[in-house]
Amino acid sequence: MGSVPAELSLDLRPTFVPKTITDFLSTLPNSSSNKLSLLNDFIARLEDEFKKIDAFKRELPLSMHLLNDAISILKEESEKCLSHKFQPVLEEFIPLKKECDEEEENNNKDKECRDKKNWMSSVQLWNTTTTTTNNVYDQKHHKLDNKKNEDERQYMVEDPFQPSSSRNGGGRGFLPFSSYTSIPVTTMVLPPTKEEKEDTAMNKLSLLTPPPPVVKILREGCSSSGSRTNSNRALSSSPPMVQPSLRTGSLQQQQQLASRKQRRCWSPELHRRFVNALQKLGGSQVATPKQIRELMQVDGLTNDEVKSHLQKYRLHTRRVPSSNTKQPVVVLGGLWMSQDQYNDSSKGSSSVSGSPQSPLQLATGSRGGTDSLEDDEDAKSESHSWKIHIHNNTGKVGV
DNA sequence: GAGGTAATAT
DNA sequence: AATATTACCT
Numbered sequence: 001m002g003s004v005p006a007e008l009s010l011d012l013r014p015t016f017v018p019k020t021i022t023d024f025l026s027t028l029p030n031s032s033s034n035k036l037s038l039l040n041d042f043i044a045r046l047e048d049e050f051k052k053i054d055a056f057k058r059e060l061p062l063s064m065h066l067l068n069d070a071i072s073i074l075k076e077e078s079e080k081c082l083s084h085k086f087q088p089v090l091e092e093f094i095p096l097k098k099e100c101d102e103e104e105e106n107n108n109k110d111k112e113c114r115d116k117k118n119w120m121s122s123v124q125l126w127n128t129t130t131t132t133t134n135n136v137y138d139q140k141h142h143k144l145d146n147k148k149n150e151d152e153r154q155y156m157v158e159d160p161f162q163p164s165s166s167r168n169g170g171g172r173g174f175l176p177f178s179s180y181t182s183i184p185v186t187t188m189v190l191p192p193t194k195e196e197k198e199d200t201a202m203n204k205l206s207l208l209t210p211p212p213p214v215v216k217i218l219r220e221g222c223s224s225s226g227s228r229t230n231s232n233r234a235l236s237s238s239p240p241m242v243q244p245s246l247r248t249g250s251l252q253q254q255q256q257l258a259s260r261k262q263r264r265c266w267s268p269e270l271h272r273r274f275v276n277a278l279q280k281l282g283g284s285q286v287a288t289p290k291q292i293r294e295l296m297q298v299d300g301l302t303n304d305e306v307k308s309h310l311q312k313y314r315l316h317t318r319r320v321p322s323s324n325t326k327q328p329v330v331v332l333g334g335l336w337m338s339q340d341q342y343n344d345s346s347k348g349s350s351s352v353s354g355s356p357q358s359p360l361q362l363a364t365g366s367r368g369g370t371d372s373l374e375d376d377e378d379a380k381s382e383s384h385s386w387k388i389h390i391h392n393n394t395g396k397v398g399v
Numbered sequence: 400g401a402g403g404t405a406a407t408a409t
Numbered sequence: 410a411a412t413a414t415t416a417c418c419t
Contacts (some may be wrong), residue, residue: 266413
């Protein structure tokens with residue numbers, strides 16, 4: 001993966017033809033008929049490509065540009081040929097099998113052409129921003145490797161369940177995925193069975209820690225930024241003059257990028273672990289952030305983050321039981337509902353040692369009505385009540 | 400340093 | 410409005 005050659009720079013003026021295209025043109029035979037068909041073939045391919053990318057023009061503006069430019073250049077050339085031959089433009093789109101046009105292409109096109117068939121994979125393009133991030137991260141955290149990947153896949157799968165959290169931030173739809181890993185989005189469907197049967201197998205959860213500010217154009221999303229505190233602090237000390245030429249980044253963004261930590265996104269899975277740990281430790285009132293964090297075994301998770309989450313958790317659990325006037329729990333919103341799934345689907349077993357609780361009873365629930373809440377027993381109800389309970393007789397949430 | 404809580408930012 | 414981060418205190 002060489003660095004992008006200057007030829008690929010985005011100067012798209014007609015005077016500036018990407019070298020590869022130039023090459024392509026120069027390698028064309030002089031016999032005009034042959035040349036024309038080659039040209040047209042190429043153009044057809046490019047246009048084909050163009051159509052496909054069009055769906056993603058918002059994400060791939062530059063690719064669109066490049067492609068567009070290439071097309072016009074080639075068309076120009078083609079017309080020249082035509083005028084020489086005095087032929088009607090009939091063969092504009094004759095599809096010819098061509099052996100190795102793409103090879104001469106510039107990298108960008110090359111990639112796109114190759115993906116013609118399963119062009120969806122080009123979707124990964126929008127990952128590129130974070131890919132770098134991941135690479136950097138990879139170097140740093142190579143330890144967990146396989147296990148980690150598993151877990152990260154988990155994240156990808158679970159993220160969709162947490163739409164509300166990213167909603168304000170700027171849920172760009174696919175952005176969240178990109179932040180996790182470069183694994184193709186197609187991995188989305190994965191068998192819950194493994195997780196279901198064994199928690200211990202994949203006990204170590206890891207969070208990506210992408211510190212480099214330059215790459216973080218997409219700052220919101222659910223990018224799990226583990227960021228050990230120090231690494232982040234280190235960041236803050238570094239001057240904010242990162243790539244001044246980055247046009248997208250409003251100065252504000254870059255500033256905050258440098259100064260403020262990325263928001264930890266508590267994915268359902270993460271929260272599940274949290275609650276799990278909480279229960280093992282005897283409830284939210286007695287568990288300490290450090291304990292919880294250690295129990296959670298989530299790589300990159302900081303004490304502060306746990307502390308913060310715990311604070312919120314306590315707040316919620318305090319609020320919920322007291323108000324049984326109305327539907328107390330549901331108010332707390334869609335964010336936590338997904339936990340339900342994890343509790344019952346993934347493992348009723350590991351959650352609470354002895355007492356399997358049916359979500360249903362809690363749903364209608366409402367305990368005694370007093371504000372009293374005990375740690376040990378309540379811990380369980382806490383975990384249930386915190387997230388909302390939709391009155392589904394099936395006990396499952398549809399999402 | 401760790402925990403708890405309030406203030407603040409997103 | 411909710412959630413996460415940071416600050417401040419013990």
